[in-house]
Amino acid sequence: MNSEEHLVRYKMILFGNAAVGKTSLLERFVNDKFEENYMCTLGYNVYEKLITHTECTISLVIYDIGGQEGYRDLRKRYAQGAHTAFIIYDITNQDSFTNIIKWKSDLIEFAGKIPFIVIGNKMDLKDKKQVSKDKALTASVEMGALAFFETSAKTGEGVEDAFRHLAIKTYELSKT
Ligand SMILES: Nc1nc2c(ncn2[C@@H]2O[C@H](COP(=O)(O)OP(=O)(O)OP(=O)(O)O)[C@@H](O)[C@H]2O)c(=O)[nH]1
Numbered sequence: 787m788n789s790e791e792h793l794v795r796y797k798m799i800l801f802g803n804a805a806v807g808k809t810s811l812l813e814r815f816v817n818d819k820f821e822e823n824y825m826c827t828l829g830y831n832v833y834e835k836l837i838t839h840t841e842c843t844i845s846l847v848i849y850d851i852g853g854q855e856g857y858r859d860l861r862k863r864y865a866q867g868a869h870t871a872f873i874i875y876d877i878t879n880q881d882s883f884t885n886i887i888k889w890k891s892d893l894i895e896f897a898g899k900i901p902f903i904v905i906g907n908k909m910d911l912k913d914k915k916q917v918s919k920d921k922a923l924t925a926s927v928e929m930g931a932l933a934f935f936e937t938s939a940k941t942g943e944g945v946e947d948a949f950r951h952l953a954i955k956t957y958e959l960s961k962t
C-alpha cells in the first residue's frame with residue numbers, strides 16, 4: 787500500500803496565551819507567510835495541511851482559536867474531539883511560559899489526555915529571551931509532553947519539524 791492510499795485525519799488544536807504566535811505558526815506552516823502586525827484572532831480559524839509519511843498521508847485539520855480569556859467557552863467547544871495539540875509560549879514573555887501549566891489543564895479538561903508538544907516561539911528574538919531552553923525542556927518533560935521545540939514563525943526555523951514530529955508521533959501512538 788502506498789502512502790496516498792492510506793489517509794489518516796487528525797484534529798489538532800493550538801493552545802497558548804494571546805500573542806504568542808499561534809496564528810503566525812499556522813500561516814508559516816500552511817501558507818509560508820509572516821505578518822509583523824498583530825491582529826488578534828477573533829473567534830477561530832481552521833487550516834488543513836497534508837503531511838506525507840512513509841506509511842500514510844496525514845491530514846491535519848488545525849483549529850486556531852484566539853488566546854484571550856474571553857474565548858474560553860469557544861475553546862472548550864472546539865477542543866472537543868481533538869487528537870493532538872501544541873501548547874505554545876513566547877520565549878520573550880515569562881508570563882506566557884508560566885501559563886503553560888494552565889493551558890495543559892484546560893487541554894485535559896476539554897479534550898482529554900491527548901498527545902501534545904510544547905513550543906517556545908519567537909526564537910529569532912534572542913536578545914529579548916526570558917525563558918531558557920533548559921528550563922522549558924525540564925517543564926515539558928514534567929508536564930508529559932511528547933517533545934519540546936523552539937520555533938520562529940518569522941524565519942520558519944523549527945516550524946515544519948515541530949508539526950511533522952507531532953503528526954507522526956500521534957500516528958505512531960495510535961497504532962499501539
Ligand atoms: N519576531 C517574531 N514575532 C512573531 C513570531 N511569531 C509571531 N510574532 C508576532 O507576534 C504577534 C502575535 O502573533 P499572532 O500569531 O497573532 O499571535 P496569536 O497567538 O495568534 O494571538 P491571539 O490570536 O490573540 O491568540 C504578531 O505581531 C506577530 O508578528 C516570531 O516567531 N518572531
Ligand SMILES: [Mg+2]
Binds near residue numbers: 808825827850852853
Ligand atoms: Mg491568533
